[in-house]
Amino acid sequence: xxxxxxxxxxxxxxxxxxxxxxxxxxxxxxxxxxxxxxxxxxxxxxxxxxxxxxxxxxxxxxxxxxxxxxxxxxxxxxxxxxxxxxxxxxxxxxxxxxxxxxxxxxxxxxxxxxxxxxxxxxxxxxxxxxxxxxxxxxxxxxxxxxxxxxxxxxxxxxxxxxxxxxxxxxxxxxxxxxxxxxxxxxxxxxxxxxxxxxxxxxxxxxxxxxxxxxxxxxxxxxxxxxxxxxxxxxx
Amino acid sequence: xxxxxxxxxxxxxxxxxxxxxxxxxxxxxxxxxxxxxxxxxxxxxxxxxxxxxxxxxxxxxxxxxxxxxxxxxxxxxxxxxxxxxxxxxxxxxxxxxxxxxxxxxxxxxxxxxxxxxxxxxxxxxxxxxxxxxxxxxxxxxxxxxxxxxxxxxxxxxxxxxxxxxxxxxxxxxxxxxxxxxxxxxxxxxxxxxxxxxxxxxxxxxxxxxxxxxxxxxxxxxxxxxxxxxxxxxxxxxxxxxxxxxxxxxxxxxxxxxxxxxxxxxxxxxxxxxxxxxxxxxxxxxxxxxxxxxxxxxxxxxxxxxxxxxxxxxxxxxxxxxxxxxxxxxxxxxxxxxxxxxxxxxxxxxxxxxxxxxxxxxxxxxxxx
Numbered sequence: 296x297x298x299x300x301x302x303x304x305x306x307x308x309x310x311x312x313x314x315x316x317x318x319x320x321x322x323x324x325x326x327x328x329x330x331x332x333x334x335x336x337x338x339x340x341x342x343x344x345x346x347x348x349x350x351x352x353x354x355x356x357x358x359x360x361x362x363x364x365x366x367x368x369x370x371x372x373x374x375x376x377x378x379x380x381x382x383x384x385x386x387x388x389x390x391x392x393x394x395x396x397x398x399x400x401x402x403x404x405x406x407x408x409x410x411x412x413x414x415x416x417x418x419x420x421x422x423x424x425x426x427x428x429x430x431x432x433x434x435x436x437x438x439x440x441x442x443x444x445x446x447x448x449x450x451x452x453x454x455x456x457x458x459x460x461x462x463x464x465x466x467x468x469x470x471x472x473x474x475x476x477x478x479x480x481x482x483x484x485x486x487x488x489x490x491x492x493x494x495x496x497x498x499x500x501x502x503x504x505x506x507x508x509x510x511x512x513x514x515x516x517x518x519x520x521x522x523x524x525x526x527x528x529x530x
Numbered sequence: 531x532x533x534x535x536x537x538x539x540x541x542x543x544x545x546x547x548x549x550x551x552x553x554x555x556x557x558x559x560x561x562x563x564x565x566x567x568x569x570x571x572x573x574x575x576x577x578x579x580x581x582x583x584x585x586x587x588x589x590x591x592x593x594x595x596x597x598x599x600x601x602x603x604x605x606x607x608x609x610x611x612x613x614x615x616x617x618x619x620x621x622x623x624x625x626x627x628x629x630x631x632x633x634x635x636x637x638x639x640x641x642x643x644x645x646x647x648x649x650x651x652x653x654x655x656x657x658x659x660x661x662x663x664x665x666x667x668x669x670x671x672x673x674x675x676x677x678x679x680x681x682x683x684x685x686x687x688x689x690x691x692x693x694x695x696x697x698x699x700x701x702x703x704x705x706x707x708x709x710x711x712x713x714x715x716x717x718x719x720x721x722x723x724x725x726x727x728x729x730x731x732x733x734x735x736x737x738x739x740x741x742x743x744x745x746x747x748x749x750x751x752x753x754x755x756x757x758x759x760x761x762x763x764x765x766x767x768x769x770x771x772x773x774x775x776x777x778x779x780x781x782x783x784x785x786x787x788x789x790x791x792x793x794x795x796x797x798x799x800x801x802x803x804x805x806x807x808x809x810x811x812x813x814x815x816x817x818x819x820x821x822x823x824x825x826x827x828x829x830x831x832x833x834x835x836x837x838x839x840x841x842x843x844x845x846x847x848x849x850x851x852x853x854x855x856x857x858x859x860x861x862x863x864x865x866x867x868x869x870x871x872x873x874x875x876x877x878x879x880x881x882x883x884x885x886x887x888x889x890x891x892x893x894x895x896x897x898x
Binding site for chain 1: 747
């Protein structure tokens, strides 16, 4: 479903992504790990059509991300690292605003389903800045799902929240079904192991490892063990 | 705008601020007098009469102080000037001599000593002429009564005073009141120009916050064209700036020439300010730096452009520099019958910088 061929991104004279070759099947949940500055966010933004690769090609369902961006964006949901919401208005007003902007028709039933799935039903009339960090993160995710995209790209969507909220978000993402491809970056390796089918390790812009979670070293903390073998210090 | 009370406050607060400023300024300008110190090296009727006459002038505030105190007040600019009535003054005046009878010391920042000098001189010349005439007649007729009669007769000839007409005397009071009102409006428009520029800078912070909080990426992902987003947000922010200052602008513009023309000038100035702030918001990455530059630009252009006082009158160099500020064109335009030049410059500046800002913004969008 997602294919990267010799992808580079140069920024201010430095390559932040270097020659990444990758193939991600439809419905796969892929966890991106790596130290800060490894190029995870840039790689995700390139797949999400937000940043243009300097070299190489990226295709999503056979369509190049540098051409026909508008059509491709209908099929991609992107969750930025920040709480990209209008925080001075209510949950309901945010959902209404973003549903109005979303490509295609967004049904009210789908919005309600998403709200129920993340447990925000009784918070819909509250201002976003009055919600807990976990609740804000959940809203941040469901806004990206309003147009029901087949690919969901999430840049550290659970950063800074408590463990129960993280667990709930992982459960919610799993409940979205087997057909939705998810790209998920996180510094929490256990979270990756709970959610993902694949692990992708990036360091200094280079793809160091990509495999099924089942192929990781046998250990109580397999991803941690893999990073140790690769001599990568996760920050 | 989620809170309607907040919106109402946003509209009414500037109106209240300007109303208070107007009240304070009108009160201040009514009480405004030039502080002048008098120093007496001799004590006699002539000196006291001069001081009494000088005190009648409504623009001067006369204090009698010692030499040391006078010097202290002058050095600290708490007084504009000190008038020293030198020893032997009465005698000289009676002889009709008017040279070297008075010394004038001025403060380092004094700007109105010419006016003080003229006024004191007029009073002294008047009394010197009276004395000279009275002494002459007294000598001619050899009688003490003649001196007083002649002095008074001579003094009466000064009413109305030379170079000052009866019309001036009768128009003095109402003219004073009218002058006070006329003096406040430029100050209020000056404050308005600063206020509007600061609000414009504040309103354009969305460029930086949306870049930082992911809203720009999210909007892009929802298929909204980057240029469309920029222009719609920009238009929205200009509308909010204009709406915020609409009540206060109407309040200030009433009775100030052509309302429609001045209204357009006001809009053009808002466009210019928004252009400057939009360009800088796109140029800078750091919000802190943007805020620091915003305040610096507002103060510098405000001072140069005449928001506080007409700096252009000080020198040709400053006069030339002031023409590079939007405040100059806005404030100058308000007093002109034809504002085509001002409108063209302000709108041109605003639109030009908006285009530049858009260019930078779109280029920056494709960076990590």
